[in-house]
Each structure stands twice: as C-alpha cells, then as structure tokens.
Amino acid sequence: MFFSKVLRGIDHPYIEQPGGRRANNSKPMQGMTMASLNHHKALQPLFAIIGAGMVFVAAYCVRLATKTTDVNWSKTKDPSAPYNYYANRQFKILNPAGVDYSKDYLAGRPQI
Structure with missing residues (x-):
C-alpha cells in the first residue's frame, strides 16, 4: 500500500x-557550468583541489590493486605461489629505514 x-x-x-x-x-x-564557475571565482580552487584529490585516490586504489599482496590476480592452484613473487621485493611506498629488498633479507637473521 x-x-x-x-x-x-x-x-x-x-x-x-x-x-x-x-x-x-x-x-x-x-557552479556546475563553466559560465557560473567563471562567475564564482571562489569555487575554482575548490574544484581544482577536489579534482586533484579524486585523481590521487583513484591512483592509490589502482596501486593497491596491482602492487600489494592483498589482491591476488593470478589463478594458480598452489596458494603459496603468489606470495613467492614478493619474496625479495619492496612494495611499500616509503622506505625510511633504507632496507635493500633485492637481497635475501631474512637469510642473515638468526632463527628464533
């Protein structure tokens, strides 16, 4: 009803x-047409900042989908095979400690 x-x-x-x-x-x-956006000068930086923010968010989502271990794009039967690809690679954006991931990082560590 x-x-x-x-x-x-x-x-x-x-x-x-x-x-x-x-x-x-x-x-x-x-503010949604070019004529009114040219009239309202205060909205122009807002549109530029919001537009740049949307581009950066989209780029970061694409990076997360392609570079991290959270998403698996390969369809292999062995569940540990996709993680072997990341064995000696850096997939973090920042490396403040300066760790060289091209070497076997865990090989020289003592086993606990």
Missing part, C-alpha cells in the same frame, strides 16, 4: 506542473 502511494505521487501537480520539482531540477546547479 505504501509503495503504491509513492508511485501515485509521481504524477502529482507538485512534480509535473510549472514551478514543480521536475522544472526546478532540470536547471544545473550554480
């Missing part, structure tokens, strides 16, 4: 007539 009331509300004069919701929502919001 509630769902049918919602569907009947679509052809209500509040939605369809001049000055209704559909007519008001057909116009783009201020």
Whole structure:
C-alpha cells in the first residue's frame, strides 16, 4: 500500500506542473557550468583541489590493486605461489629505514 502511494505521487501537480520539482531540477546547479564557475571565482580552487584529490585516490586504489599482496590476480592452484613473487621485493611506498629488498633479507637473521 505504501509503495503504491509513492508511485501515485509521481504524477502529482507538485512534480509535473510549472514551478514543480521536475522544472526546478532540470536547471544545473550554480557552479556546475563553466559560465557560473567563471562567475564564482571562489569555487575554482575548490574544484581544482577536489579534482586533484579524486585523481590521487583513484591512483592509490589502482596501486593497491596491482602492487600489494592483498589482491591476488593470478589463478594458480598452489596458494603459496603468489606470495613467492614478493619474496625479495619492496612494495611499500616509503622506505625510511633504507632496507635493500633485492637481497635475501631474512637469510642473515638468526632463527628464533
């Protein structure tokens, strides 16, 4: 019963007539067209910063999907085989300790 009331509300004069919701929502919001963005100078740096942030987030998600051990793209039967690929590799972004991962890092450590 509630769902049918919602569907009947679509052809209500509040939605369809001049000055209704559909007519008001057909116009783009201020700041969403180039003409209004050129008029509102304060919105330009905001759009640039938000746009750069979205690009960096997308790039980091792609990096996480391709470089870390959390995602396995190879379909091998042996479950330990994908982890052998990362045996002597660095997949961290920063290496403040300066560890050389090209050498066998765990070979010289004493076993506990």
